[in-house]
Amino acid sequence: MNRETPPWLWTLLLVLAVALPLVLHARGQDYYISMISRMMIYGIAACSLNLILGFGGLVSFGHAAFVGIGAYAVGIMITEGVTSGWLNFAVAMGVSALAAAVIGAISLRTRGVYFIMITLAFAQMIYYLVNSIKAYGGDEGLNIKSRSNFGMGLDLKNDLTFYFVVLLVLVLTLVVISRMMKSRFGRVILAIRDDDTRVDAIGFPAYTYKWILFIIAGTLGGLAGALMVNHQNYVSPNLMHWTQSGTLMVMVILGGVGTLSGGLWGALVLLILEDLIAEYTVHWQFYIGWFLLAVVLLAPRGLSTFFNRAKKLETKGHA
Amino acid sequence: MSQQPLLDIQNLVKSFGALLATDHVSLQVLPNEIHALIGPNGAGKTSLVAQLSGLLSSDSGHILFQGQDITAMATHERVRLGLARSFQITRLFKSFTVLENVALSIQARTGNSFSFWRPVKQEAELTVKAMSLLNELGLAPRAHHHASELAHGEQRILELGLAVATQPKLLLLDEPMAGAGPVESERILNLIIKLREQSAILLIEHDMDAVFRLADRISVMVSGAVIATGTPQEIRHHPQVIAAYLGEENA
Numbered sequence: 333m334n335r336e337t338p339p340w341l342w343t344l345l346l347v348l349a350v351a352l353p354l355v356l357h358a359r360g361q362d363y364y365i366s367m368i369s370r371m372m373i374y375g376i377a378a379c380s381l382n383l384i385l386g387f388g389g390l391v392s393f394g395h396a397a398f399v400g401i402g403a404y405a406v407g408i409m410i411t412e413g414v415t416s417g418w419l420n421f422a423v424a425m426g427v428s429a430l431a432a433a434v435i436g437a438i439s440l441r442t443r444g445v446y447f448i449m450i451t452l453a454f455a456q457m458i459y460y461l462v463n464s465i466k467a468y469g470g471d472e473g474l475n476i477k478s479r480s481n482f483g484m485g486l487d488l489k490n491d492l493t494f495y496f497v498v499l500l501v502l503v504l505t506l507v508v509i510s511r512m513m514k515s516r517f518g519r520v521i522l523a524i525r526d527d528d529t530r531v532d533a534i535g536f537p538a539y540t541y542k543w544i545l546f547i548i549a550g551t552l553g554g555l556a557g558a559l560m561v562n563h564q565n566y567v568s569p570n571l572m573h574w575t576q577s578g579t580l581m582v583m584v585i586l587g588g589v590g591t592l593s594g595g596l597w598g599a600l601v602l603l604i605l606e607d608l609i610a611e612y613t614v615h616w617q618f619y620i621g622w623f624l625l626a627v628v629l630l631a632p633r634g635l636s637t638f639f640n641r642a643k644k645l646e647t648k649g650h651a
Numbered sequence: 652m653s654q655q656p657l658l659d660i661q662n663l664v665k666s667f668g669a670l671l672a673t674d675h676v677s678l679q680v681l682p683n684e685i686h687a688l689i690g691p692n693g694a695g696k697t698s699l700v701a702q703l704s705g706l707l708s709s710d711s712g713h714i715l716f717q718g719q720d721i722t723a724m725a726t727h728e729r730v731r732l733g734l735a736r737s738f739q740i741t742r743l744f745k746s747f748t749v750l751e752n753v754a755l756s757i758q759a760r761t762g763n764s765f766s767f768w769r770p771v772k773q774e775a776e777l778t779v780k781a782m783s784l785l786n787e788l789g790l791a792p793r794a795h796h797h798a799s800e801l802a803h804g805e806q807r808i809l810e811l812g813l814a815v816a817t818q819p820k821l822l823l824l825d826e827p828m829a830g831a832g833p834v835e836s837e838r839i840l841n842l843i844i845k846l847r848e849q850s851a852i853l854l855i856e857h858d859m860d861a862v863f864r865l866a867d868r869i870s871v872m873v874s875g876a877v878i879a880t881g882t883p884q885e886i887r888h889h890p891q892v893i894a895a896y897l898g899e900e901n902a
Contacts, residue, residue: 516758516766523744523755530742533704535730535759535817544765 337593337636346503353495362491366563369491369498371603373559376498376505378583378595380552385581386590387513388545389525393448394435394455395580398428398550400572401458402557407567408468410476417482424558425551431458432550436543452574459572473568480562488562498559502596505552510592512548521545525590586627588634597635655718657682657821657851658703658734663712665702672698674875675712680821685843685852687862690872691895696855697739699872700825703853704736705729716821730759733820739829739855741810745799749790749809752798754781756816781816787845788812789838804835811839815846822852828861840865863887871895 353365381395402424409420435454442450463471479488488494512518520541523531531538561567570576579602587598605623609616631638656679665673672695680686688696701707703714705726714722716734724732744752754777758764761777771777785791788808793801798809811827827843828836840861846852856862862869863883870880873895879886886892 511770512767514770514772515768516762516764516771518767519751519755519758519771520764522746526744526746527742529706530738530744530813532726533706533730533736533738533742534756534813535727535735536764537725537727541764 337591337597342593349499353492357492365491365495367607369495369563371600372498372502372596373556373563374580374583374599374603375596376502376559377553377556378580378587378599379505379509379592380549380556380595381580382584382587382590382595383509383549383552384546385584386588386594387518387525388521388542388549389590390440390542390546391448392439392451392546392549393574393577393581394451394453395549395553396572396574396576397435397455397458398432398553399557399560399576399580400462400567400569401431402428402554403561403567403571404462404468404474404557405554406480406558406561407474407476410478410480411468411474415478415481417480417486417488420480421555421558425554428554428557429547429551432547432553433543436546436550440539440542440546452577455572455577456574459569459574462569462572469568471569473566473570475566476561479565480558494563498563501555501559505555506592506596513592517541517544582624586624586635588636591634591636593636594634601635654681656680656715657684657717658853659713659715659718660699660703661713661715663699663702663714664710665698665707666710671875673702673709676872676875676877678870678877678880680851680853681867682820682851683847684867685847685854685865687854687856687866687869688872689856689859689862689869694872695875696872697825698875700736700823700853700855703823704734727759730817730819733818733850734823735814735817735819735821736823737810737814737825737827739825741803741806743798743806743809743813745797748795748797749801750778750781750785750794752809753784753812753816754778756813757781757784760817784812784816788815788842804831804838807831807835807839808842811842811846815849819850822846822850824852824854824856826855826857828856828858836861 353368356362356364377399381392384390384392405424405427406420409423414420435451439447439450439454468474482488486493486497488497513522520531520536524538524542528538560571583598583602584595585598586602587596588594605620606616609619627635658680660676660678663673663676676699690696698707702709705724709722713720716732721729721732744755747755757777757780758771782791782794785794790805790808790812793805798806801809807827807830811824814822828839831839836858843852843865854862854865866883868880869883869886870877871886871892878895879889879892881889
């Protein structure tokens with residue numbers, strides 16, 4: 333299990349994450365601050381997917397639905413004049429939790445390919461549903477005129493402030509996931525990934541544990557969505573499209589399935605590459621494909637395991 | 652039989668299409684007894700264990716455990732009542748260490764596992780209990796190895812340990828010696844003798860020497876039906892059993 337981002341790298345990342353925007357701001361390059369905020373929001377979304385996909389071993393192909401539901405919850409509230417940030421985010425997470433509770437209760441009765449298909453089907457249903465709600469933009473999406481307002485002098489319209497709010501949420505998300513996976517609940521989840529029938533046979537209701545994990549992952553997805561709509565001032569049904577779920581899955585696989593930092597690494601690297609390559613060619617997806625191939629071949633357990641590769645080979649020799 | 656049975660199977664039926672896997676099986680396991688269930692391959696022993704443990708639903712009939720009808724009860728609830736099983740094909744938590752495997756099983760019956768914040772490693776009691784069980788099993792030296800690193804025979808013992816850790820009143824052992832070498836088989840046999848002090852055992856086993864050494868009573872299953880139940884002596888000389896199963900060499 334010793335295949336995580338090492339502590340020195342976490343420290344370096346955190347120092348960088350705090351210092352970089354200050355430098356960028358001083359140089360008047362606020363555009364980049366906003367860009368990194370977007371990457372971190374995707375990082376939160378991908379980490380929440382990694383909870384079910386990586387730690388729970390349940391391949392959910394409809395995770396973008398929860399992100400979208402969170403985003404729309406905030407978008408609709410702000411359109412209706414409810415701008416309290418606390419209320420916005422609480423409702424966004426609550427509605428996503430509710431959606432995850434319903435979708436999970438049904439989907440988790442299936443396994444394997446059927447689970448993949450049914451989660452995809454639910455997400456597509458929500459996608460088409462939102463497309464048809466003309467009052468909130470329909471297929472054209474929904475522009476919001478102001479951002480969530482948290483009071484306390486926090487102005488989310490300021491790129492730098494927004495950045496630090498996102499960073500805080502990201503750190504909290506990672507701490508929560510890390511603690512949870514080491515807790516009693518986390519042990520049961522990791523055991524379910526190995527063999528859920530055996531988990532039942534030693535006296536745990538495996539289904540209930542999977543269901544709760546699914547709800548937690550959906551809730552965190554909704555949290556990412558609430559940040560996303562504030563970041564873009566806009567939400568459209570495309571955020572829920574199945575290709576978005578696919579992108580989140582690529583991030584998780586790229587970064588490392590079932591690792592704490594996997595989703596974050598995947599989101600950072602994929603979005604940076606996208607931006608970099610898109611500057612030179614419209615065929616950026618072609619080159620990203622080659623990159624994914626290289627990662628799968630060179631670090632098959634994902635980028636987050638890359639730094640521990642040498643160490644791992646060493647311990648193997650002693651075993 | 653004046654003693655109230657611990658497990659009382661009444662007319663249990665399970666069919667897969669035209670195949671009657673469990674054909675009106677009635678069978679009792681008494682407290683403190685080792686009851687062996689033998690029969691040729693495909694007789695329906697594993698299906699019966701699956702029905703008893705709740706992994707397979709029954710078409711008709713009843714399963715009473717300590718007088719309570721558990722026919723429709725979920726697997727984990729049966730385990731809570733004290734009915735645990737081991738598997739013929741080893742099912743361990745392979746990414747866990749040996750200690751973590753047993754600790755998880757103990758965790759299931761101690762305290763609330765909807766606990767999301769406190770690291771399980773801080774619960775010294777779980778580790779102590781798990782370690783003491785590993786000592787009994789003879790697996791203590793392997794405690795910090797991953798389950799996947801164990802030799803096959805040791806995996807069979809851990810398989811047993813996961814069920815034992817739930818502190819069952821009745822253990823369903825589905826071929827505990829399957830695939831184990833002679834030395835490991837002897838270890839498992841001695842372990843079963845120790846386990847019987849704590850719980851009754853329904854033992855499915857193909858090793859006839861072991862069955863006749865361990866069992867207080869034996870039931871014989873052929874084509875989904877129990878054709879005879881009795882002491883080892885009675886079974887050894889039962890004409891139907893000899894014809895159907897044991898063959899001349901054991902007669």
